[in-house]
Amino acid sequence: MNAVPARKRSRDGQATREKIFKEALHLFARKGFDATSIKDIATAVGVADAALYRHFASKDEIASAIFTFHYSNLARSVTALAEHSENFGVALRQLVTLLCELFDDSPDVFAFILLNQHDHLRFIRDEDNVVSEIVAIMQRAIARKEISIDKPELAASLALGVAIQPAVFCLYGRLQRPLGQYRDEIETAVAAALGLRVK
Amino acid sequence: MNAVPARKRSRDGQATREKIFKEALHLFARKGFDATSIKDIATAVGVADAALYRHFASKDEIASAIFTFHYSNLARSVTALAEHSENFGVALRQLVTLLCELFDDSPDVFAFILLNQHDHLRFIRDEDNVVSEIVAIMQRAIARKEISIDKPELAASLALGVAIQPAVFCLYGRLQRPLGQYRDEIETAVAAALGLRVK
DNA sequence: TGTACATCAGTGAACGCGCGTTCACTGATGTAC
DNA sequence: TGTACATCAGTGAACGCGCGTTCACTGATGTAC
Numbered sequence: 001m002n003a004v005p006a007r008k009r010s011r012d013g014q015a016t017r018e019k020i021f022k023e024a025l026h027l028f029a030r031k032g033f034d035a036t037s038i039k040d041i042a043t044a045v046g047v048a049d050a051a052l053y054r055h056f057a058s059k060d061e062i063a064s065a066i067f068t069f070h071y072s073n074l075a076r077s078v079t080a081l082a083e084h085s086e087n088f089g090v091a092l093r094q095l096v097t098l099l100c101e102l103f104d105d106s107p108d109v110f111a112f113i114l115l116n117q118h119d120h121l122r123f124i125r126d127e128d129n130v131v132s133e134i135v136a137i138m139q140r141a142i143a144r145k146e147i148s149i150d151k152p153e154l155a156a157s158l159a160l161g162v163a164i165q166p167a168v169f170c171l172y173g174r175l176q177r178p179l180g181q182y183r184d185e186i187e188t189a190v191a192a193a194l195g196l197r198v199k
Numbered sequence: 200m201n202a203v204p205a206r207k208r209s210r211d212g213q214a215t216r217e218k219i220f221k222e223a224l225h226l227f228a229r230k231g232f233d234a235t236s237i238k239d240i241a242t243a244v245g246v247a248d249a250a251l252y253r254h255f256a257s258k259d260e261i262a263s264a265i266f267t268f269h270y271s272n273l274a275r276s277v278t279a280l281a282e283h284s285e286n287f288g289v290a291l292r293q294l295v296t297l298l299c300e301l302f303d304d305s306p307d308v309f310a311f312i313l314l315n316q317h318d319h320l321r322f323i324r325d326e327d328n329v330v331s332e333i334v335a336i337m338q339r340a341i342a343r344k345e346i347s348i349d350k351p352e353l354a355a356s357l358a359l360g361v362a363i364q365p366a367v368f369c370l371y372g373r374l375q376r377p378l379g380q381y382r383d384e385i386e387t388a389v390a391a392a393l394g395l396r397v398k
Numbered sequence: 399t400g401t402a403c404a405t406c407a408g409t410g411a412a413c414g415c416g417c418g419t420t421c422a423c424t425g426a427t428g429t430a431c
Numbered sequence: 432t433g434t435a436c437a438t439c440a441g442t443g444a445a446c447g448c449g450c451g452t453t454c455a456c457t458g459a460t461g462t463a464c
Contacts, residue, residue, distance in 0.1 A: 013440060034233040038418060050420080051441050059418065118371065131373065149388070153374050154365060154381055158388045161364025162357050169356040172317065174330065182353055189348070189357045192391035212407060237451060249453080250408050258451065 017055045019045045021069075024062050029111040033063055033119070067120040070109045074102065075128045082133060088141040089196065095134075096163060096187045103167045104178040111171055114164070134160060141194075148195030155194055162190045216254045218244045220268075223261050228310040232262055232318070266319040269308045273301065274327045281332060287340040288395065294333075295362060295386045302366045303377040310370055313363070333359060340393075347394030354393055361389045 023044035027036040038059055042049045056062045077098055085091035103110045126132055138155040141147045149155040166182055169175040175182070190196075222243035226235040237258055241248045255261045276297055284290035302309045325331055337354040340346045348354040365381055368374040374381070389395075 016440075037416080039416090047440085048442050049418085050443080053419070054440055135373075149384065151384075153368060154384060157365040157368040157374060158361050158385075161360030161362070162392055163360070164364070165360025166353060166356040169352060174334075175352050175356060185348065185350075185353060186357075189392040192394065193361055193388040195391065215407075236449080238449090246407085247409050248451085249410080252452070253407055 013055060016045065016047065016051070020052060020055055020062065021066060025066050025070075025112055026108050028063060028066070028116070029108040032115060063116065064120055064123065066112065067116055068123075071113055071117075071120070071124065071130070072128065074113065075124075075130050075133065078130050078133050082137050088137070088144070088146040089191070091137055092159075092190060092196070093187055096183055096190065099163050099167065100178075100180040100183050100186075103170065104180050107171065110167060114168070131156065131160070138194075146197060148197065149193075158193045159190050162186060162193055212254060215244065215246065215250070219251060219254055219261065220265060224265050224269075224311055225307050227262060227265070228307040228314070231314060262315065263319055263322065265311065266315055267322070270312055270316075270319070270323065270329070271327065273312065274323075274329050274332065277329050277332050281336050287336070287343070287345040288390070290336055291358075291389060291395070292386055295382055295389065298362050298366065299377070299379040299382050299385075302369065303379050306370065309366060313367070330355065330359070337393075345396060347396065348392075357392045358389050361385060361392055 020041060024036070024041045027040055027044060031040075038049050038052060041062070042052055045052075052062070056065065078095070081094045081098065082091055085094060121129065135152045135156045138147070138149075138152040138159070142150055142152060142155070147155060149158065163186055166175055166186055167179055170177050170179050219240060223235070223240045226239055226243060230239075237248050237251060240261070241251055244251075251261070255264065277294070280293045280297065281290055284293060320328065333355045334351045337346070337348075337351040337358070341349055341351060341354070346354060348357065362385060365374055365385055366378055369376050369378050
């Protein structure tokens with residue numbers, strides 16, 4: 001009795017590391033960073049607490065690794081999209097589509113970034129900051145007289161507000177999912193809020 | 200030596216209670232609930248940690264008392280305003296004004312409610328919920344064909360997004376204060392986003 | 399007005415708990431010869 | 432193919448710290464007589 005069952009133990013720590021990434025993201029997104037303990041994550045992954053420290057130096061490092069990975073992905077998508085759109089209307093359509101897809105495919109990623117942006121953004125270079133990129137898009141639109149709001153930061157806040165708040169409502173159950181079903185209405189609302197001039 | 204200086208000690212605990220209210224609100228708004236310790240609050244108030252328990256049963260109770268007080272105030276203002284506006288355009292103007300004034304006069308209250316709404320809203324009766332009230336306003340506007348967006352929850356999310364996001368930008372320094380300077384632009388943007396029909 | 403007493407805001411020290419983290423150890427796996 | 436060894440993911444127990452909270456006590460204030 002009391003025989004320890006032989007455990008299959010892969011030497012590929014990568015698999016465990018990815019599972020920590022996934023489970024920690026899920027817990028942080030649902031309960032928040034502080035309310036999630038190392039024990040919670042370890043239990044979800046199926047290992048002892050101490051095992052996490054074979055893959056990450058600290059609890060903070062788990063959160064910042066997750067944030068940096070997903071936020072950089074998002075920033076790259078937004079930058080790429082901004083560079084390849086010949087006018088604001090096209091960029092707007094693609095941005096709203098991107099947001100809806102991110103939310104519907106990965107609500108955990110959306111919630112995690114939304115909740116933790118202010119704790120981590122100071123470690124992100126300004127040119128990789130999504131909000132800064134949106135402001136830059138607005139600047140170009142204003143320079144080309146494509147929209148009537150004339151302050152880029154204000155325009156960015158109005159656009160982000162219209163785009164993000166429906167997602168927040170979905171997250172808390174005030175709007176039915178998927179967010180994608182409202183894509184056209186959101187796009188129209190952003191365009192109207194900014195005073196997009198019809199081509 | 201070691202003489203304890205005679206302390207002026209008022210028997211009016213009300214003054215201390217109000218100071219706890221004010222300082223805790225400030226700390227919770229700036230650092231968040233978890234990152235604020237009982238010691239932090241006591242130091243800001245100028246008393247020992249244990250003194251806080253003469254006025255509140257627990258740390259949680261401090262936060263929920265603050266939330267309930269300020270949130271109820273806000274809910275009452277919104278309800279009153281909704282009842283006394285004969286059409287949607289008037290209600291909208293007053294709502295945006297209310298939000299700008301709340302933010303500019305009491306940024307701590309704004310930030311605290313914004314950050315803590317989801318932890319406390321389950322203790323608020325639904326008819327006192329500000330978001331529910333906004334949805335109701337949208338329902339009436341839709342019934343009267345005052346706006347073209349036809350789903351009340353979606354309309355509420357678009358309106359709240361346009362109104363709140365500029366405040367968030369102010370809070371984090373992306374937009375200059377006061378928020379009130381953008382009042383007209385915010386109002387116009389909300390109206391446009393909802394498809395308000397000109398009277 | 400003076401005295402005895404009840405009240406209560408505030409204190410300093412202590413408590414217990416949960417947390418993130420460390421550490422010596424295990425044992426399976428991969429590898430060199 | 433067999434053997435000795437290095438590697439390393441994972442473990443269970445322990446540690447120390449900071450936190451929220453409790454408690455016996457203090458002393459000023461208000462009040463009854």
